[in-house]
Amino acid sequence: MTLKPLQDRVVIKKVEEEQKSAGGIIIPDTAKERPTKGDVVAVGPGKLDKQGQRMEMSVQPGDRVMYGKFAGTEVSIEGEDHLVMREEDIIAKVES
16 A cells, blocks of 8 residues: 655654663663654655745655654554654654
8 A cells, every 4th residue: 555645744654762771771662752753755745835836845755854752643554653744743854
């Protein structure tokens, strides 16, 4: 199944954080925070401005991004958890 987002929406595959603390303590599932990083899987065409022109999206498939803890709507695609959110809910691109 493929998912094509509409307007300025983005599909993001969650990236799980490391399960150990800096001191080497293993963090149980119940104490873990929600992921805030992910890889962009698909982007919509962009929303329209007041003149009817398409605004270019600032993220592209393959980009790693940071987003708010409670941003987006969770969906399951072929057994994997993804988020669908608006581009404005993305906080930053992660560059290595």
